[in-house]
Amino acid sequence: MRTQVAIIGSGPSGLLLGQLLATIGVETIILERSSREHVLGRVRAGVLEQGTVDLLGEAGAADRLHAQGLLHAGISLAFDGRLHRIDMTALTGGKHVTVYGQTEVTLDLMQKREAAGLTTVFETSNVALHDFDGAAPFVTYAKDGATHRIDCDFIAGCDGYHGVSRRSAPEGALKTFERQYPFGWLGVLAEVPPADHELVYANHQRGFALCSMRSPQRSRYYVQVPADERVEAWSDERFWDELRRRLPPQTAAAVTTGPSFEKSIAPLRSFVAEPMRFGWLFLVGDAAHIVPPTGAKGLNLAASDVRYLFAGLREFYRDKSEAGLDAYSAKALARVWKAVRFSWWMTSMLHYFPEAGEFGQRIQEAELDYLVHSKAASTALAENYVGLPY
Ligand SMILES: Cc1cc2nc3c(=O)[nH]c(=O)nc-3n(C[C@H](O)[C@H](O)[C@H](O)COP(=O)(O)OP(=O)(O)OC[C@H]3O[C@@H](n4cnc5c(N)ncnc54)[C@H](O)[C@@H]3O)c2cc1C
Numbered sequence: 001m002r003t004q005v006a007i008i009g010s011g012p013s014g015l016l017l018g019q020l021l022a023t024i025g026v027e028t029i030i031l032e033r034s035s036r037e038h039v040l041g042r043v044r045a046g047v048l049e050q051g052t053v054d055l056l057g058e059a060g061a062a063d064r065l066h067a068q069g070l071l072h073a074g075i076s077l078a079f080d081g082r083l084h085r086i087d088m089t090a091l092t093g094g095k096h097v098t099v100y101g102q103t104e105v106t107l108d109l110m111q112k113r114e115a116a117g118l119t120t121v122f123e124t125s126n127v128a129l130h131d132f133d134g135a136a137p138f139v140t141y142a143k144d145g146a147t148h149r150i151d152c153d154f155i156a157g158c159d160g161y162h163g164v165s166r167r168s169a170p171e172g173a174l175k176t177f178e179r180q181y182p183f184g185w186l187g188v189l190a191e192v193p194p195a196d197h198e199l200v201y202a203n204h205q206r207g208f209a210l211c212s213m214r215s216p217q218r219s220r221y222y223v224q225v226p227a228d229e230r231v232e233a234w235s236d237e238r239f240w241d242e243l244r245r246r247l248p249p250q251t252a253a254a255v256t257t258g259p260s261f262e263k264s265i266a267p268l269r270s271f272v273a274e275p276m277r278f279g280w281l282f283l284v285g286d287a288a289h290i291v292p293p294t295g296a297k298g299l300n301l302a303a304s305d306v307r308y309l310f311a312g313l314r315e316f317y318r319d320k321s322e323a324g325l326d327a328y329s330a331k332a333l334a335r336v337w338k339a340v341r342f343s344w345w346m347t348s349m350l351h352y353f354p355e356a357g358e359f360g361q362r363i364q365e366a367e368l369d370y371l372v373h374s375k376a377a378s379t380a381l382a383e384n385y386v387g388l389p390y
Contacts (some may be wrong), residue, residue, distance in 0.1 A: 003029040003119075005313065006152040008127055010039055011161030012102060013285030013302040015109035017156055019059035020310045022116055026317055029150055030113075030120040031127050031141050033159070039143030040110070041124075043104040043189055043262050047072075047199070047296035052303040053098050059250040061108045068215070069100035075385065077350075077368060078202035078209075081248050084372040085198075091375070091382035101200075101214045102299055122183045122286055129155055129168040133279030153280065156309065158302075160286040161271070169278050177286055179344065181292060183207070183351060184229065185222040186362060188239055188261035193248070194219045195254040201350055202246050202293075208294075208351040209246035211255075219256075224351055229265055236260050268292035268347065270340055275329040282309055282328060289336050291343035294350060300387060301339050305332045307390060335388065342384040 005021060007014045010032035018028040032039060048056075048069070056062040073089035073096050089096050113120060124141040132138050138151045157165020166174070167293040186206075194213035202209040209226035214220055223242050225234075236259060244252035276283040285302030308331045312324030349367055353360055371377045 001029065001148065002151045003027045004152060005154045006137075006150050007156045007158055008129070008165050008298045009033075009157070009163055009287070010110070011124070011158060011160055011285065011302070012105055012109070012299055013287075013306050014156065014158030015106060015113060016055065016059055016061075016303060017158060017284065017306045017310060018118065019061055019109055019112055020055070021313065022113075022118060023059065024314055024317065026313065028118065031124045031139065031150075032120060032122045033124055033127070034122065036110070036122050040103060040107055043101070043103060043187075043264070045293065045299035046099055046212060046220060047300075048097060048098045048100055049300045049303075050104075051307070051387050051390060053261040053299050055303050056105065056108070057317050059109070059112070061105075061112045064104065064108055065098070065100050068104070068212070069098040070215070071096050071098055074198050076196065076198060076200045077372060078200050078248050078251060079204070079365065080347070080366045083147045083200065084247055084368075086372070086378050086382055088382040088386055091379045092386050095386040097296070097386055099213060102287045105207070106273050107298070121282055127159075127164050129157075129165060129281060132281035134167075137280045154313065155281045156287055157281060157283045162288050163287050163298075165281065166273055166283055168281065169273075171280060173275075174275045175272075177270075179270040180227075181347060182227050182354070183224050183339070184227050184265045184267045185210075185293065186225045186229065186231065186234060186239065186265050187222045187263070188236070188260040189214070189218065189219060189220050190260045191216060191217060192219050192256040192258040195251050195256070200247070200251055200257070202248075202251075202347075203350045203368060204246040205352060205361065206242070206246050207298055208380070209243055211247070211251065214295060221255075225265060227267060229310065231263055233264050234263065236263075239263070266293065268294075270344055272333070272336060272340060272370065274333060275326070276305070276332050277329040282325075284309055288332075289340065291340055292347045293343075294346040295339065295343035295385065297343050301336055304335050304390060308332045314338075335390070338384075338388055
């Protein structure tokens with residue numbers, strides 16, 4: 001088989017890149033390790049920057065997003081027993097974010113790809129990347145007991161943190177930066193109306209909590225738990241009790257409880273791999289970087305990488321210029337590091353760090369108090385949250 005761009009991974013970055021390339025007539029084949037059902041069943045991010053929404057529109061996959069996505073003009077920070085609203089729209093000259101689940105983004109992109117008759121090979125194994133620093137890259141994979149080969153111009157490594165693409169970088173060529181946090185997020189999805197019409201980020205001595213949602217009838221809640229916590233230790237009842245203890249009284253009273261239909265623990269980590277390009281192999285999204293979800297940046301960063309890589313590939317195929325591809329890694333990383341910084345800052349300010357003691361708690365309280373009373377500080381939060389310019 002031959003294609004122009006072989007894409008490894010059918011998460012949001014692989015699917016979005018494939019769809020954008022389809023709009024300019026560039027052929028792609030996506031290789032995915034999991035089944036279609038598994039990919040569509042993964043509950044993850046839910047807050048989209050305007051730039052991500054615009055890019056999904058450019059890919060022709062934003063009709064349902066525009067019809068069903070919830071526009072949010074602000075978030076609330078909860079501490080000291082009260083809610084403090086940050087009016088992001090007022091502070092950023094009219095910008096907002098859109099709440100729309102990653103599962104829905106993935107479904108929209110997948111349906112678009114299927115309707116256009118483009119190839120995705122699910123349930124592949126032993127995907128291997130070859131000769132991407134030479135003139136004739138190719139990818140091999142196993143499926144149904146046979147080995148297959150795809151020759152291509154470029155390989156896009158969109159296969160997430162645990163994928164094969166980053167591991168295929170030449171020895172010594174990759175520099176990595178990492179911070180592990182000593183806690184994770186226990187998340188619950190339930191078919192109940194949200195406690196607030198906007199997201200509530202709570203700092204509490206018992207630990208962080210987040211009230212989020214996927215729709216006016218579906219809530220997503222999180223509580224900070226130790227990194228080695230087991231999800232089996234959390235009945236729904238225990239979860240709802242703990243969540244409400246960490247919220248201001250009026251927000252706790254507004255929590256509607258109900259049976260959860262998804263419950264999982266995600267570890268929190270910051271990770272960046274540099275560079276994001278090795279010859280004709282490009283790393284995209286979680287394959288190159290991970291951020292803790294506190295700033296809602298993971299999915300949005302994946303989209304911003306796609307935007308830069310798509311621009312480079314378009315320039316290559318339309319104008320026969322490699323300038324955009326040459327600039328890809330540096331451009332993407334400049335934006336990645338700003339989001340890594342923002343996510344680390346939000347995480348540091350809002351979570352309970354056992355080792356920081358009472359001094360750390362007082363510093364957090366002072367920072368939150370400053371943040372909600374200083375227009376300059378609130379604006380810095382707002383402009384990062386809605387998404388920095390490309
Ligand atoms: C549990 C969890 C919760 C999260 N919650 C949030 C959140 O609340 N907010 C937020 O902003 N972000 C969140 N994120 C981050 C966000 O979901 C990711 O940033 C986003 O999914 C990145 O998209 P991606 O396409 O780059 O990678 P992925 O979504 O990881 O997709 C990679 C794809 O590649 C496939 N793959 C892997 N290895 C191979 C291989 N060898 N061969 C072929 N295919 C392969 C995988 O099966 C997968 O389908 C969360 C992530 C996780 C894991």
